[in-house]
Amino acid sequence: MTTVLVTGGAGYIGSHACKMLAREGYTPVTYDSLVTGWQDAVKFGPFEKGDLCDRARLDEVFATYQPTAVMHFAALSQVGESMNHPARYWRNNVEGSLTLLQAAVGGGTQNIVFSSTCATYGDQDNVVLDEDCPQHPINAYGSSKRAIEDMLRDFEVAHGLRHVIFRYFNVAGCDPEAEVGEFHQPETHLIPLVLDAIAGKRDALTIFGTDYDTPDGTCIRDYVHVMDLVEAHIKGLKWLEQGKESRVFNLGTGTGFSVREVIEQAHAVTNREVPVIEGPRRPGDCTKLVSGSTRAEEELGWAPGRSKMRQMIEDAWRWHQSGHYEK
Template sequence: MAILVTGGAGYIGSHTVLHLLNKGEKVVVFDNLQKGHREAVMEGVSFYKGDLHDSDLLDRVFSENKIEAVIHFAANSLVGESVEHPISYYQNNVAGSLNLVDRMVKNGVKNIVFSSTAAVYGEPETVPISESDRTVPGNPYGETKLAIEKLLFWADQAYGLKSVALRYFNAAGADSEGRIGEDHTPESHLIPIVLEAALGKRPYVSIFGEDYKTEDGTCIRDYIHVMDLADAHYLALEKLKRTEESGVYNLGNGTGFSVKEVIETCREVTGREIQSVSSPRRAGDPAVLIASSQKAKDELGWIPQYPDLREIVKHAWNWHVNHPDGYSAQ
């Protein structure tokens, strides 16, 4: 039996594929390569280039492989872009997932682990955030992910499709052996941007807002190592198979770092000078996002292996130094 990973050529998807292979699982990857990289998928893994809207291709994947479960990453995931292009976000994320779920039900595949996000909460009520807190997304990206979570809830009631939704906080880092890493075009995430400045690919880092109600005035986020996220997907599948119970889990470290602290950590890890410039706030950024992941620890048995921000940055830096132009140079 194999696990189908949609979006398996993307950042978190490709690290999860690597982790599943390390666990001895058989993996099939489905990706349209709009954002993903073919080079990020290990050799020997069955690969289908295609779109979630393509029902015939999905049916072929299900008939050509014995798929026991799906891990679903394929989505557009930029908050700012989602505000500018909500229709495309609903089309790709909601309609694409709807089609995937439809084909899963028709093909008798009963388990799915879904890549959700802290963006479903919007401006948090409490810190740290727990799964039972209210969900009021502040942008179309978060709305589409919440809509898919709700689809999965109702698909469980109607068809017995079991799901785990994993709400990630800030994914960062890279494979500790440096085989794969983070390569987005354009890059919008803080840690790779700071490392690009360390490499001299950018003159400086813009700090989006220094007037938040935090100790140093900059936003605080909960950074989680991408391989720890990958492990949570594996554990979520194991739990689904064991208990046949659906669930929703936050994934974070429970510790927050400000933008300035992240930049300082990058200076220490890289030993390079990194200039920063004060810039206006970015629309839609909550001041503080920190996860309570107690539920994932208790119910999935999840124990993050790389909770230290320095180590997260170290692994990301190792990838960036060796791949200054990302996958395109390979």
């Protein structure tokens, strides 16, 4: 069986990717430090604990498994934290990715699928965000991801390391069997925060900013179901296996939902009220991020068929009611 090294495979998206890889006949090897990941989420292949910045450990894992490709999800990803502690993001995300790419080249791996972000575009309101839009990130998280994209291009020129880069929007939902789900400590993502507030696991949901230039004053985001997202990663992997050129793809639906609209949908799904507190804006938050790209659909044959807000909330709610990982 073909082996794929999945960095961050114990995290929310990475664990779903491992499940999809196993279903498609690959052997996913999770490489994770468990700083933000959960060992209970590693269910679909071998687990190797290690830090991205540990070259010796990475060399050992590459030598043991000889993966033909890497899916690189491991990263710190909190926008607010990145504004207050940028050094953590440059060290973990950029230095860690550099060490990973060096180990991949040293281990003979030639293909990498990289989890980037729409945050590389920055705050470009009323602009159709496609892959050719200029990248002007306004927070250290987005800046670190853009730097890794540049690094990948340089490594291809120098070492032939080919890549598919996915810049995606907000991710939600869980797998149909609710085997793995979205759970962070601390939690910063809107849908799990809403569901925690509904379930009484937090006193209220704080809306950060109600004076944005949007119809209801709250930020607007494009949401993608996690299973649609990891399906795109499988297609990106096969794209590289077929010898096609390195490529960048946005992953979004083209439809945006404001914070208040997400709250309304969660109320409709659960038939429970969402306790809300209105707070000030957070530094680094963009007003509106919505994809206008069709490249993934046209070239990869990808269709975000599960990415309806009601379904994403229903799936996430089922996970929230089933129990969480514990450290």
